Amino acid sequence: MPDQAGGSTATESRREELLRIAADLFASKGFRNTTVRDIADAAGILSGSLYHHFDSKESMVDELMRTFQAELFAAYDEILASSDDARTKLERAVRLSFDTIERRGAEVAIFQNEAATLGASERFGYLAERNRQSRDVWVTLLTEGVQSGALRPDLDITLTYRFIRDTVWVAVRWYRPGGPHTATQVADQYLTILLDGIAKGTPHA
Amino acid sequence: MPDQAGGSTATESRREELLRIAADLFASKGFRNTTVRDIADAAGILSGSLYHHFDSKESMVDELMRTFQAELFAAYDEILASSDDARTKLERAVRLSFDTIERRGAEVAIFQNEAATLGASERFGYLAERNRQSRDVWVTLLTEGVQSGALRPDLDITLTYRFIRDTVWVAVRWYRPGGPHTATQVADQYLTILLDGIAKGTPHA
DNA sequence: GTCTATATACTGATAGAC
DNA sequence: GTCTATCAGTATATAGAC
Structure with a gap:
């Protein structure tokens, strides 16, 4: 099974990247004050695309x-x-x-x-x-x-x-x-x- | 001019009562998390009525x-x-x-x-x-x-x-x-x- | 993995009757 | 001072194309 070099790692790192962006926004603006569009904008994607990951x-x-x-x-x-x-x-x-x-x-x-x-x-x-x-x-x-x-x-x-x-x-x-x-x-x-x-x-x- | 016994005092106290209800909700749920309907419900009125006071x-x-x-x-x-x-x-x-x-x-x-x-x-x-x-x-x-x-x-x-x-x-x-x-x-x-x-x-x- | 398009619900706020 | 009715904006989330 592919591990470190497989597609799984790339998927995981994108996921973690999005999670980090969301964390920074939640921390600075508050959870309720942060919209999924805010997160998507900061990540350079559209809000709907977030739901592929979460x-x-x-x-x-x-x-x-x-x-x-x-x-x-x-x-x-x-x-x-x-x-x-x-x-x-x-x-x-x-x-x-x-x-x-x-x-x-x-x-x-x-x-x-x-x-x-x-x-x-x-x-x-x-x-x-x-x-x-x-x-x-x-x-x-x-x-x-x-x-x-x-x-x-x-x-x-x-x-x-x-x-x-x-x-x-x-x-x-x-x-x-x-x-x-x-x-x-x-x-x-x-x-x-x-x-x-x-x-x-x-x-x- | 009517002061303590006039309509002004009653208006003021209702206003302060609503303000106190709102304060408690803002404090416990957060400002953004508190809706005008929450405040109105707690005061026993409808949300639109709040805008007569604020x-x-x-x-x-x-x-x-x-x-x-x-x-x-x-x-x-x-x-x-x-x-x-x-x-x-x-x-x-x-x-x-x-x-x-x-x-x-x-x-x-x-x-x-x-x-x-x-x-x-x-x-x-x-x-x-x-x-x-x-x-x-x-x-x-x-x-x-x-x-x-x-x-x-x-x-x-x-x-x-x-x-x-x-x-x-x-x-x-x-x-x-x-x-x-x-x-x-x-x-x-x-x-x-x-x-x-x-x-x-x-x-x- | 992202985009297009959109459903669905909620939110703050307004206008006018009572 | 409150209610009825409702608008316009924004929010989360979904379905399917690419």
């Missing part, structure tokens, strides 16, 4: 989100399964987020902006499930951190989880790869604030 | 955003003009955000979710202007904080501003008035993390 506009965003989430959670699993200490795991999870914003900015933006709306339909129920998984990851990391003595014992785990979850992803609104900061630099600054705060002096008294 | 759907969100921004920046101005010390001003600005989420959650959500899209049209150019004003407020507060010795001198002001700006508003995604936390409690926890960090021990060494 069932519907919804299928496109579905495929984008499934692929993205699978990749992201594989990375989370690797961190959780590692033998790093609690603080290192937390730092790695934070860095993973900023790294993901750099590599998969469109998908992050789509998930952040559309998950609530898309999640209303049954087809996207897995988005809510992924949200639960994500909460478990962060709560586990924070609990480990408190138990190991790396983090302050008086933390409200739930509120802290929400702050971290929100803040590590919201940078997708302004972060641009190739801009004045690298993802690593942003992660460094964020970790400094998150771990030690912005106040001067000796806190935690 | 020129267009766009006019509704425009009025919502203008009113909201005017109110918010009046509160910022009061903090800036006060004689409080730098750290108190910063704390007040943070608390103002969470308080605004509690009192004007729909408007905050609309602004957070739609400002980028709406801002593309000239009619909503003031949203970008308000964004600039907001940046000036936070940068001023942070700079004062560093100069007065209240904040760490090694802070990257621009990055710190972005983190604070994003994080004080993003809680609108999950905060619900009447839920397990008050806005004050959330602000307390957030300020603790922001000022002193989540790590145990003596940082800033």
